Amino acid sequence: MARKLKARKLIVILAFVSFCILTIPTVIYWCNFRGYKLSDSPGDWGVFGDYMGGVLNPLLSIVNLIVLGYLTIFVSEQDNRMALNQFRFDLYVDVKEKLTILDRNTTKKDLDELITKVRSFGDFGFLFDKKADYQSAVNRLIEILDRIGKEMKESLPEKQIRGVGDSAKREDLYNEIKEYNKTHEELLLFIQTEITKK
Missing domain, CATH: 1.20.58 (Methane Monooxygenase Hydroxylase; Chain G, domain 1)
Known part of the structure; x- marks a missing residue:
């Protein structure tokens, strides 16, 4: 039960952090250029795309590394727990039989x-x-x-x-x-x- 709560809490935190990572660069861009009208030029939108990609890609990569690290640890713990229970079961069978x-x-x-x-x-x-x-x-x-x-x-x-x-x-x-x-x-x-x- 505690593990499930911990996992849910982590998911909520990661969702919030991801939302902030996506929102903050957009808000900063809007604050700097809000006086300008929306451009019709594809070149201007390309610059905006470069800005967003340049800011978001490193941040999302860091979040992905954190999630990957967590998943690796989680899967490793599960595997260890399963192996330990298998050892315990084998020992039980040995004790019962021998x-x-x-x-x-x-x-x-x-x-x-x-x-x-x-x-x-x-x-x-x-x-x-x-x-x-x-x-x-x-x-x-x-x-x-x-x-x-x-x-x-x-x-x-x-x-x-x-x-x-x-x-x-x-x-x-x-x-x-x-x-x-x-x-x-x-x-x-x-x-x-x-x-x-x-």
């Missing part, structure tokens, strides 16, 4: 692979206005996975979470899994919100 939801059948090997993937997503905070929020969610995921990994450190790579330790230890792991899955969903929601905001 950061799987944990369950009781997750093995130590699955967990190690997941930790590597989560760490790789930590480098993408620059894509967001709220870098700290993104980084915080990724760091929470890493912390949770590290805690689960410590609990499973003595397990064989193929052993599933549901087969680790006693029931109290498994219950702790299940709670960690719930926290991981919740944080994973929060991260997806955060990225989705960033993609859809204008």
